Amino acid sequence: MPKISIIIPMYGVEKYLRRCLDSVLNQTFTDWTAICVDDGSPDRSGEIAEEYAARDKRFIVVHKENGGLSDARNAGMPYAKGEYIMYLDSDDFIHPQTMELAYDTIKKNKSDIASFQYDRVYRPRLMARHFLRMNTDNVVPWGIHKKYDSSKIKTYTTDDVFELATEQTHNRNNPKRKWLIKHCQVWKNLYKRTLIKDIPFIKGILFEDFPWWSAVMLKKPRVTVMPLPLYYYIPNFGGIVLSAKQLRIMQSLCTGISNAYSIYKQNADDYQMKQWQEKFLWFFVNKAFSKTKYLETDAERKAAKKNLADLYKLGLFESVPNERYELVKEILSFIGK
Numbered sequence: 001m002p003k004i005s006i007i008i009p010m011y012g013v014e015k016y017l018r019r020c021l022d023s024v025l026n027q028t029f030t031d032w033t034a035i036c037v038d039d040g041s042p043d044r045s046g047e048i049a050e051e052y053a054a055r056d057k058r059f060i061v062v063h064k065e066n067g068g069l070s071d072a073r074n075a076g077m078p079y080a081k082g083e084y085i086m087y088l089d090s091d092d093f094i095h096p097q098t099m100e101l102a103y104d105t106i107k108k109n110k111s112d113i114a115s116f117q118y119d120r121v122y123r124p125r126l127m128a129r130h131f132l133r134m135n136t137d138n139v140v141p142w143g144i145h146k147k148y149d150s151s152k153i154k155t156y157t158t159d160d161v162f163e164l165a166t167e168q169t170h171n172r173n174n175p176k177r178k179w180l181i182k183h184c185q186v187w188k189n190l191y192k193r194t195l196i197k198d199i200p201f202i203k204g205i206l207f208e209d210f211p212w213w214s215a216v217m218l219k220k221p222r223v224t225v226m227p228l229p230l231y232y233y234i235p236n237f238g239g240i241v242l243s244a245k246q247l248r249i250m251q252s253l254c255t256g257i258s259n260a261y262s263i264y265k266q267n268a269d270d271y272q273m274k275q276w277q278e279k280f281l282w283f284f285v286n287k288a289f290s291k292t293k294y295l296e297t298d299a300e301r302k303a304a305k306k307n308l309a310d311l312y313k314l315g316l317f318e319s320v321p322n323e324r325y326e327l328v329k330e331i332l333s334f335i336g337k
């Protein structure tokens with residue numbers, strides 16, 4: 001059994017895949033398996049992954065019909081036998097010490113999750129170059145060759161994940177600002193397999209990270225944060241979220257909100273519910289409702305009203321914090337309540 005299994009869903013990433021898989025192959029930590037899930041990709045992504053598997057048995061390739069990102073991640077889990085699980089999107093890549101540092105951190109602190117960061121300079125560089133019509137293919141992150149000494153890395157460990165996990169914007173005076181787990185991207189953490197093995201991603205939606213991460217937090221994991229930029233997130237300018245219709249984005253958000261709210265209503269204690277609502281729920285409700293202003297047809301607006309009305313039926317708007325009163329008032333007006 002490997003210590004780490006890394007799940008890599010693949011669809012239409014022929015251009016980026018070798019860089020992604022090479023970043024796994026070049027890890028200083030060697031006890032891993034990489035589960036490459038070919039989600040019915042129309043290009044050579046599956047063939048490229050098979051090339052790597054032929055050269056190195058640590059690569060495992062799973063071929064399946066197209067079902068979307070969530071479905072691909074779910075399909076990879078039965079093959080992920082490692083004690084710990086990572087996720088890596090196939091158009092992204094990671095620092096050579098990512099597994100080493102995350103594994104050392106999670107073991108040293110007896111944690112369920114080791115959390116790191118994505119490089120917040122690299123992505124804006126690519127965005128700027130794209131805007132200026134400059135080539136973005138061979139841009140190397142400035143910190144990718146930096147060597148870290150795990151014994152000297154400062155970390156912060158908590159048994160209360162809500163202490164650090166948030167979607168909120170915090171000012172620079174917050175003493176814990178550098179330790180915050182901002183946003184709910186699944187690919188910037190190493191997870192204990194037993195923690196997440198029974199939490200599937202919702203198939204067919206965008207922003208699938210939010211309901212999944214909400215369910216993970218509900219399990220009260222012990223989390224250690226190391227604020228190192230180890231993940232290189234590539235903006236896919238033709239990607240699914242950037243090109244998606246506003247209605248589909250809104251419907252995906254509503255599905256995620258409904259799923260997560262139902263789970264919390266059934267299983268969360270008062271503290272967990274309050275923290276989750278303040279730090280996650282209302283951010284996504286606002287994001288979903290904001291999409292309605294871009295809807296162009298009566299059919300789209302009718303569909304949006306139904307999705308928001310379904311949230312109303314769940315009891316989502318029964319207890320509203322003062323700072324969200326105006327938002328809820330607008331939503332209720334929109335759905336005719």
